Amino acid sequence: MxxxxxxxxxxxxxxxxxxxxxxxxxxxxxxxxxxxxxxxxxxxxxxxxxxxxxxxxxxxxxxxxxxxxxxxxxxxxxxxxxxxxxxxxxxxxxxxxxxxxxxxxxxxxxxxxxxxxxxxxxxxVLGMPGLTAYFGLLDIGQPKEGETVVVSGAAGAVGMIVGQIAKIKGARVVGIAGSDEKNEYLIKELGFDAAINYKTTADLHAELAQACPDGIDVYFDNVGGAISDAALSLINKNARIPICGQIALYNLGKADVGNRIQSVLLVNTALMQGFLVGQYAARFPEAVSQLAQWLQQKKLKYxxxxxxxxxxxxxxxxxxxxxxxxxxxxxxxxxxxxx
Missing domain, CATH: 3.90.180.10 (Medium-chain alcohol dehydrogenases, catalytic domain)
Structure with missing residues (x-):
């Protein structure tokens, strides 16, 4: 050995x-x-x-x-x-x-x-990332047919599953990722309605507003930082914001200083909720079964x-x-x- x-x-x-x-x-x-x-x-x-x-x-x-x-x-x-x-x-x-x-x-x-x-x-897709996408989107985000869902970190293991589940539920889906190649994959392979390259856009807020003409009903937050500031400025009444990760902040050498969002949440009677996938451990079999079914039906790719x-x-x-x-x-x- x-x-x-x-x-x-x-x-x-x-x-x-x-x-x-x-x-x-x-x-x-x-x-x-x-x-x-x-x-x-x-x-x-x-x-x-x-x-x-x-x-x-x-x-x-x-x-x-x-x-x-x-x-x-x-x-x-x-x-x-x-x-x-x-x-x-x-x-x-x-x-x-x-x-x-x-x-x-x-x-x-x-x-x-x-x-x-x-x-x-x-x-x-059948493990921690898929479970995170499933519970964060469906339990907190609760997307409805015709609503607009925005996903940051959309080309990551969690984000791409979030977007596809939102499409299964009949939502319009906009992804935010860091390269044109990734965004092309989101649109052509996974069926996202639009995708934005946050690294090359001259004005993220303006481009996001153009991609979401009816505002944002669900923002699935994987990254935090300036990307989330732009998304939160466009939320609709009764929007839901699951907080999954803050990857834009993990390597900062100092404390992050950002927008104060309480008034935005208050005016829009919006829900922002952090979650950990371990909270849903008792329901893991339900999620794995549904994710596996979507895979077999080719409604879900990874x-x-x-x-x-x-x-x-x-x-x-x-x-x-x-x-x-x-x-x-x-x-x-x-x-x-x-x-």
Missing amino acids: PANKVIKLVSRPKEMPTLDNFSIEEAQIPSPAQGEVLLRTLYISVDPYMRGRMNDAKSYAPPFALNEAIAGGVISEVVESYAEGFQKGDVVLGNSTWTLYSVAKPERLTVIDPNIAPITTALG AENIVDGFEQTPHAFIGLFTGDNLGKQLVKVAEPSNK
């Missing part, structure tokens, strides 16, 4: 993360105890929320500890099992460390059925940007903040042994 490797956070980024914030070290392969399984990593998910956990600050999740392995969504293969219900060769989803091999208890793992969809979808090689994980993570990815950003570590 080859040696184990581990990726650790060794310093906290001040602004944009760099490779110097990470170390890749050799480690011993752990030995599973009774009731545990030994896992071989196949795919690692890198996600924007992890940037917040690199700060030593209070948030909805505890910060990553320095000089310890980073952890997140991982697809693995069972190598050895001392736990009931798991056998060698099972492909599982769990919250695991950035290591080649790890040990886990069965209650933290879910067996992935490759007959439903490719296994990588368990980290994307994109993946897969980076090869365990050592490339820090590069893939940093790429989230430089616009490298279209859709879900993943690192491929190994193939399942039964493929």
Whole structure:
């Protein structure tokens, strides 16, 4: 069996993360105890929320500890099992460390059925990003037929699913993303009605107003910052604003200063609500079933940007903040042994 490797956070980024914030070290392969399984990593998910956990600050999740392995969504293969219900060769989803091999208890793992969809979808459209899009849009956004839905970060793993669900519900959908290529994909492949390149537009507010002549009924906020300021200035009466992420702010070296929005919300009797997908854990089966059905009916598409090689994980993570990815950003570590 080859040696184990581990990726650790060794310093906290001040602004944009760099490779110097990470170390890749050799480690011993752990030995599973009774009731545990030994896992071989196949795919690692890198996600924007992890940037917040690199700060030593209070948030909805505890910060990553320095000089310890980073952890997140991982697809693995069972190598050895001392736990009931798991056998060698099972492909599982769990919250695991950035290591080649790890040990886990069965209650933290879910067996992935490759007959439903490719296994990588368990980290994307049928995983945390898809669930986030489903509950944030449908529970808080509640789009209605004929309404206008605007999605920032629209070419990301969450944003592209949000836009497609809004289209399924009969809404007009406008996406905001960071390249012409991404926006062309949103319109031609995913059926968005319009898309705006926030990096090249001379006047985001004016272009957004032109794309939304009837105003904005739902703004799904993935980014915060100036993009959200422009969207919020165009909201309609009784608009709904699910707050999913604030990626534009994650790498700021100082506190953000923006518009005061209370009067905008008050005048429009609008709802702005932050949410965490974990709040909906009891309803995950409902969402996965519906998302899988839409996939099978070809009402829902997804994109993946897969980076090869365990050592490339820090590069893939940093790429989230430089616009490298279209859709879900993943690192491929190994193939399942039964493929």
